[in-house]
Amino acid sequence: MSGTTRTSAGLDVRRRQILFRAWxxxxxxxxxxxxxxxDAAIGDLSEEDLTEFERLIEVQDRDLLGWITGEIATPENYDTDLFRRLKGFHTHTSPIHT
Structure with a gap:
């Protein structure tokens, strides 16, 4: 069970793959x-945002979690608009307390 609340119907192949990998x-x-x-953003991300999200998906879980929670400084080359959107989304919507 993935937890996704969004269907991949209507998404192009790249977006479906990213959605799967994110979960x-x-x-x-x-x-x-x-x-x-x-789930919330995949349909509206630009091609540039998709490329950046794919790059974030490749980051090790522990590092990315540390950046998002602020336990580890985010490297400058990853401190992008999309990363800040992801971090802000988590901060404002998630019941997860890390």
């Missing part, structure tokens, strides 16, 4: 953070 990261906390953001 299947390995660490449940990151599944919820990335997956919920993808």
């Amino acid at each position: 299947h990261r390995g660490m449940r906390e990151m599944d919820l953070i990335m997956g919920r953001f993808a």
